[in-house]
Amino acid sequence: MATYSNQCAIVGVGENQRSRKSGTTPLHMALTAARNALADAGLDAKDLDGIMNYSTGGDSCPSHELATYLGCHPKYVKDVSGGGSSTELLIADAVALIEAGMLETVLIYRSMNGSSGVQVGRGYDPNMLQEMLPGGSFIMPYGSASPSQWFGMFANRHMHETGITKEHLGHVCISFYEHAQRNPNAFLNGKPLDMETYLATPDISMPFNIHDCCVELDEANAIIVTSASNAKNCKSKPVFIAGMAPRTTHSHVHYWTQVDEVAADHAAADLYKSAGVKPEDIQVASIYDCFSWVVLRQLESYGFAKRGEVGDFVAAGNLKMGGSLPSNTAGGMLSEGYTHGMNNVLELVRQLRHDYKGTERQVKDCELGIATGWAGPDIAGAMILRN
Amino acid sequence: MTKQTAYEKPIPLKTPDNHEYWDAADRHELKLQKCSACSTYIHPPGPACPTCGSPEMEWELLGSDITATVYSYIVSYRPFLPGFQHDLPTVITVAALDAAPDVKIMANIIECDPADVEIGIPLKMTWVDVTDDRALPQWVLARG
Numbered sequence: 001m002a003t004y005s006n007q008c009a010i011v012g013v014g015e016n017q018r019s020r021k022s023g024t025t026p027l028h029m030a031l032t033a034a035r036n037a038l039a040d041a042g043l044d045a046k047d048l049d050g051i052m053n054y055s056t057g058g059d060s061c062p063s064h065e066l067a068t069y070l071g072c073h074p075k076y077v078k079d080v081s082g083g084g085s086s087t088e089l090l091i092a093d094a095v096a097l098i099e100a101g102m103l104e105t106v107l108i109y110r111s112m113n114g115s116s117g118v119q120v121g122r123g124y125d126p127n128m129l130q131e132m133l134p135g136g137s138f139i140m141p142y143g144s145a146s147p148s149q150w151f152g153m154f155a156n157r158h159m160h161e162t163g164i165t166k167e168h169l170g171h172v173c174i175s176f177y178e179h180a181q182r183n184p185n186a187f188l189n190g191k192p193l194d195m196e197t198y199l200a201t202p203d204i205s206m207p208f209n210i211h212d213c214c215v216e217l218d219e220a221n222a223i224i225v226t227s228a229s230n231a232k233n234c235k236s237k238p239v240f241i242a243g244m245a246p247r248t249t250h251s252h253v254h255y256w257t258q259v260d261e262v263a264a265d266h267a268a269a270d271l272y273k274s275a276g277v278k279p280e281d282i283q284v285a286s287i288y289d290c291f292s293w294v295v296l297r298q299l300e301s302y303g304f305a306k307r308g309e310v311g312d313f314v315a316a317g318n319l320k321m322g323g324s325l326p327s328n329t330a331g332g333m334l335s336e337g338y339t340h341g342m343n344n345v346l347e348l349v350r351q352l353r354h355d356y357k358g359t360e361r362q363v364k365d366c367e368l369g370i371a372t373g374w375a376g377p378d379i380a381g382a383m384i385l386r387n
Numbered sequence: 388m389t390k391q392t393a394y395e396k397p398i399p400l401k402t403p404d405n406h407e408y409w410d411a412a413d414r415h416e417l418k419l420q421k422c423s424a425c426s427t428y429i430h431p432p433g434p435a436c437p438t439c440g441s442p443e444m445e446w447e448l449l450g451s452d453i454t455a456t457v458y459s460y461i462v463s464y465r466p467f468l469p470g471f472q473h474d475l476p477t478v479i480t481v482a483a484l485d486a487a488p489d490v491k492i493m494a495n496i497i498e499c500d501p502a503d504v505e506i507g508i509p510l511k512m513t514w515v516d517v518t519d520d521r522a523l524p525q526w527v528l529a530r531g
């Protein structure tokens with residue numbers, strides 16, 4: 001079992017301006033995010049010896065192209081076809097390569113025209129899943145092509161089994177929308193949500209209405225990971241990678257016949273063990289929130305509330321500022337924007353650096369945070385960060 | 388001559404791994420792949436057994452009288468694929484076969500009011516002819 005023991009740190013984070021229509025390419029957006037992350041760290045592009053990126057269906061730009069236009073020639077570039085746990089899992093790869101002595105400083109990015117280009121939430125190409133996956137022919141003929149439908153199958157049974165209600169989903173949305181009102185860069189800043197409005201909004205695909213679904217936008221984010229010794233040379237306050245756990249469970253990529261467990265259930269024990277901490281030690285969180293219910297399910301998986309008590313946990317305001325687990329404090333993907341998980345990690349880093357000190361956005365004195373990634377019920381990746 | 392309306396929804400793609408399932412469906416029968424080594428049913432069918440990894444597999448004909456129970460379901464009010472704009476709301480279920488509850492088959496529940504659907508209710512398999520030579524297994528509510 002891997003021990004992380006704070007040997008690597010995140011020393012830079014950056015993004016571009018999110019929008020409905022960037023009017024530009026993922027390469028341009030990635031360059032902006034990468035330059036901002038380098039400036040945040042006080043590093044030069046020539047200091048990068050690794051660059052990695054994840055994408056879905058070719059919606060990004062290759063790491064080699066990013067390196068080219070940053071004006072550097074890193075030792076190592078890697079592009080993976082990834083999902084909502086790839087931020088954590090590429091950071092794990094970077095840590096392993098740094099600890100192996102192969103690399104020193106790695107930039108990881110996600111860039112996508114998620115609104116004006118490919119919109120995952122609208123469903124995948126009718127033929128793509130059939131041709132690519134053994135299970136594809138068994139879901140597409142029945143109209144199931146959107147993650148809201150795939151995850152909804154898990155959500156409805158879980159809600160039936162544990163007593164989670166539509167109101168509980170609403171509390172997740174309302175908590176995150178409330179955070180977004182403190183974040184001028186959140187797409188839904190200026191658009192708060194109340195329960196009456198939430199409950200009056202019709203479902204797109206049960207149990208999800210538009211508020212339960214993340215805001216797909218044109219966005220790019222970047223993160224720089226380096227060794228703890230090199231972190232001392234950076235201008236930012238380092239945020240150490242204290243623990244990490246990857247996990248897959250179900251057979252098949254999309255034909256899931258067992259909806260009673262998710263990969264996160266199994267990642268949790270390894271995660272806390274690798275960091276040597278317990279759920280009650282965590283002070284701030286970034287919980288993957290492609291859909292509201294996905295947050296509830298992971299709160300159960302990662303031990304923040306017992307099965308059957310997760311609804312009450314969020315209804316009591318625990319995800320809000322002042323709650324026991326302020327989560328997705330920039331608004332999350334439900335209301336800040338969807339950068340496929342990475343923007344929630346940027347926010348966690350900023351919280352742990354106390355970047356918002358002196359404002360109502362800062363989770364006071366937080367030292368330990370969790371970031372959970374959900375590529376689906378079948379694939380999880382989570383990490384613990386500390387300052 | 389009546390003009391035939393073209394079927395707009397995706398038609399299951401037959402592959403070397405799954406064609407026995409879809410060929411049987413075209414005859415309005417259910418046929419499942421089964422592992423010869425550990426006797427587990429394999430659904431969806433594939434190149435090996437996901438339970439034990441064995442490549443030795445056989446096919447078992449279960450016939451046309453197939454009942455199941457709703458394990459989970461969703462109701463979609465928006466089409467995510469061509470053709471479904473004509474069938475809103477769309478009910479999609481994962482149903483556990485009564486004869487083999489570990490086998491769960493995803494399909495629509497057709498000809499039903501979504502308000503009548505809940506976890507645990509009984510279903511019966513039916514087959515809908517979607518083209519001259521293709522048929523699609525579907526579920527209907529089993530009425531007692």
Ligand SMILES: [Zn+2]
Pocket residue numbers: 422423424425426427436437438439440441
């Ligand atoms: Zn087997």
